[in-house]
Amino acid sequence: MAQVLKHDEDFPKAGNHVKNPHSVLALYTGENIISATGDTWKYFAALAKPALQADVDASIIVRNTHNLINILLQEQKQTKRVNMIDNIQAFAIANVTEALLGSSFEALGNPNHPLLKLQREIKPKIFNPVHLNFPSLDKLPIPSREDAKRLVERFKTELASLVMKGHRHKCQSDSSNLGCRLLCAYGNGKLSEYHLQQNSLITFVAGHENTMILILSNLFVLAEKQELQEQVRQEIMGLSPEDRTNPDALARLPLLTSIIFETLRMYPPLSQIMNKRTASDVMLGEDILLRAGTYTGYNGYSTNRNREFWGANADVFCPSRWGETVDDMNMLYRRATSKAAFITFHGGKRTCLGQKWALAAHRVTMSIFLTTMKWRLDPTWPRKMTPAGPLMPKQLRLQLEQIQDEA
Numbered sequence: 511m512a513q514v515l516k517h518d519e520d521f522p523k524a525g526n527h528v529k530n531p532h533s534v535l536a537l538y539t540g541e542n543i544i545s546a547t548g549d550t551w552k553y554f555a556a557l558a559k560p561a562l563q564a565d566v567d568a569s570i571i572v573r574n575t576h577n578l579i580n581i582l583l584q585e586q587k588q589t590k591r592v593n594m595i596d597n598i599q600a601f602a603i604a605n606v607t608e609a610l611l612g613s614s615f616e617a618l619g620n621p622n623h624p625l626l627k628l629q630r631e632i633k634p635k636i637f638n639p640v641h642l643n644f645p646s647l648d649k650l651p652i653p654s655r656e657d658a659k660r661l662v663e664r665f666k667t668e669l670a671s672l673v674m675k676g677h678r679h680k681c682q683s684d685s686s687n688l689g690c691r692l693l694c695a696y697g698n699g700k701l702s703e704y705h706l707q708q709n710s711l712i713t714f715v716a717g718h719e720n721t722m723i724l725i726l727s728n729l730f731v732l733a734e735k736q737e738l739q740e741q742v743r744q745e746i747m748g749l750s751p752e753d754r755t756n757p758d759a760l761a762r763l764p765l766l767t768s769i770i771f772e773t774l775r776m777y778p779p780l781s782q783i784m785n786k787r788t789a790s791d792v793m794l795g796e797d798i799l800l801r802a803g804t805y806t807g808y809n810g811y812s813t814n815r816n817r818e819f820w821g822a823n824a825d826v827f828c829p830s831r832w833g834e835t836v837d838d839m840n841m842l843y844r845r846a847t848s849k850a851a852f853i854t855f856h857g858g859k860r861t862c863l864g865q866k867w868a869l870a871a872h873r874v875t876m877s878i879f880l881t882t883m884k885w886r887l888d889p890t891w892p893r894k895m896t897p898a899g900p901l902m903p904k905q906l907r908l909q910l911e912q913i914q915d916e917a
């Protein structure tokens with residue numbers, strides 16, 4: 511696995527736009543910072559890195575988390591249980607669009623927002639198992655697929671124009687906002703309209719889906735483990751009120767850190783990806799010859815449970831495996847990533863560029879959740895993970911209880 515992730519020159523990306531260029535999925539994702547290769551990728555990465563690796567603006571996450579919690583508690587009052595996914599998706603969209611793309615979409619608390627509605631229509635068409643397995647069908651003029659293509663085009667255009675609306679000022683190339691940087695490059699003629707659309711879209715998709723899934727999985731594991739939920743709550747309560755929303759202070763808490771790492775290990779949001787193609791004949795390890803043009807990929811779910819690395823209890827949720835101190839944990843995190851025993855963020859040259867931002871935002875969100883509410887699984891929720899596509903607790907339903915004394 512380490513060979514595939516490290517040797518990008520032997521296993522370059524070949525995303526949907528290369529694999530099945532006529533498919534609805536390819537129209538959706540296109541050529542972007544995740545799928546591009548060579549100089550195109552280098553340029554996209556140079557545009558995105560300074561913005562994605564800048565410090566997170568925690569005030570945006572704090573405001574959105576409080577709004578989210580108000581909505582969730584309202585729903586709990588009315589229906590005695592809360593379906594988490596739609597509100598958490600709107601929350602994750604609010605975070606990514608405001609903090610990274612620099613545009614307020616006001617999607618949180620507005621389930622009828624046109625972009626949310628479009629997303630809800632598009633997703634089942636893209637993740638339709640028949641069309642995922644038989645993408646060649648998209649070559650045929652099937653009316654429902656033609657409709658899907660029109661929806662995707664509309665979504666991309668509306669998304670890019672919403673990003674533009676948020677930037678009526680003059681965009682600067684040295685801005686730390688990704689939306690600004692993309693628009694400045696577009697304005698200077700260095701980025702085509704197509705690449706502006708595809709990179710806005712991938713920021714939107716990668717930025718909100720993965721973060722949404724991490725929150726859902728973390729809520730799920732802590733709902734199952736009430737004692738652990740209380741322990742980590744107490745750990746956060748030990749911080750001053752200001753530090754409870756400070757990503758750096760939260761990153762120094764061992765229990766919170768180990769719970770987040772363990773959730774990411776056991777439930778990698780992108781559990782399986784097949785988007786690399788051998789550039790020439792390559793020996794995989796010592797015995798397997800892969801001919802040029804062979805598709806390869808990875809399964810994060812099983813790789814992250816590698817028993818040789820993690821031991822016989824690799825399938826067990828066990829935060830203490832990460833060590834006692836945050837330094838130990840970060841060291842193991844780096845070692846496991848470099849040995850390809852923890853590939854939730856890919857690792858190597860094409861490692862996730864949003865990792866730092868995602869972890870900082872997640873710590874703040876979890877801290878506010880834990881200090882404001884207690885939660886448990888709704889007993890009528892059928893305990894199931896999604897069977898394919900992104901990995902998460904399926905339609906997670908919780909029962910929430912507000913913590914009255916927040917001091």
Ligand code: HEM
Nearest residue numbers: 544713716717720721724854855856860861862863864868
């Ligand atoms: C829990 C959250 C996240 C997880 C688990 C995650 C995971 C991943 C994975 C597995 C890849 C490699 C994809 C592939 O093999 O094709 C990736 C790439 C990437 N991710 Fe993330 N991601 C997360 C959050 C984010 C966020 C918030 C952003 C911000 C927009 C982001 C931006 C990117 C970018 C730009 C790349 C491409 C890196 C490159 O190829 O140079 N990610 N991510």
